[in-house]
Amino acid sequence: ATRSAITEKTKAIIINSPNNPTGAVYHPDEIEALVQIANEFDLWIFDDMIYSDLVYCEHPYVSPATFEGGHERTLTIGGWSKIWAMTGWRLGWITGPKEVMEGVKTCQASSASHVPTFLMGSGKVALELTDEPRMFYEAFAERRNVFHALLEELPGVKAPKPEGAFYILIDITGTGMDDIEFATRALEEAKVQVIPGSLMPGGEGLIRLSYGTGLEQIKEGCRRLKNWLQA
Structure with a gap:
């Protein structure tokens, strides 16, 4: 390819x-x-x-x-x-x-x-840190596992488990909606903002989600999406 x-x-x-x-x-x-x-x-x-x-x-x-x-x-x-x-x-x-x-x-x-x-000095200090980057990593790893498990409960959604970073690209074609309709209705009806994949080349039928936020927000967002899709 x-x-x-x-x-x-x-x-x-x-x-x-x-x-x-x-x-x-x-x-x-x-x-x-x-x-x-x-x-x-x-x-x-x-x-x-x-x-x-x-x-x-x-x-x-x-x-x-x-x-x-x-x-x-x-x-x-x-x-x-x-x-x-x-x-x-x-x-x-x-x-x-x-x-x-x-x-x-x-x-x-x-x-x-x-x-x-002042940013130069701050960058130098960051490079000398060891505990904080590990804490960030562990937090993202936990969010990834929780987020993926909750997304697998959503009807019509396929969610491959991400290997890195803090994004999940899910397939929502099983819901009967395209990604633009899904994103629009998710915002209007479930009050959850997502990124439609068709904004990126080859992303039709996909939705990008981020677990760069806290666990409670992740759980609440998935709860809203699940209730909306099951309604």
């Missing part, structure tokens, strides 16, 4: 693992296969690993740069917004081959100069 999508205009492959919106974590074999394709077609790889600390399945996040031919063509992008919950601060980082990073630094200096000084 990846090869068939490549055209003469293709310049790069973007990898987001763990993934938003699916919650999928690419297996190391899949990452290696993508690196081989990038080598074959001389493509760059953008590795968006912002959720890499939130993996719940047996296989871990693996960087494309660790495979043969991957290091010299991979730009790795991360940040503080997820595992450290510093979302609104817009503090991130990028690393890659030296010759490319020289161009990246020029673009950064010309467009935004640098992030505010």
Whole structure:
């Protein structure tokens, strides 16, 4: 599928693992296969690993740069917004081959100069923390299990268990509604806001949900959806 999508205009492959919106974590074999394709077609790889600390399945996040031919063509992008919950601060980082990073630094200096000084210090402190990221991870893992179990009780809904990040992409075609109708009625009738999948390419019939909120909100939201769908 990846090869068939490549055209003469293709310049790069973007990898987001763990993934938003699916919650999928690419297996190391899949990452290696993508690196081989990038080598074959001389493509760059953008590795968006912002959720890499939130993996719940047996296989871990693996960087494309660790495979043969991957290091010299991979730009790795991360940040503080997820595992450290510093979302609104817009503090991130990028690393890659030296010759490319020289161009990246020029673009950064010309467009935004640098992030505010106090954010630099805060980011340094966050990197030194050990207990807090583990607490966040454990909280997300618990929410994932509770959320998935409750979603499986919803009539007409199929909910694959996410492997990472904090999103679940559910199939609602069994309810007889498309994703736009489902999202609209869920908001109006159940007072629950969800994201229709058709806003994203290939997402027709799917709904994206997040367990980035607390357990009580998750339980209440699922209770409302269940009552609405059973009415």
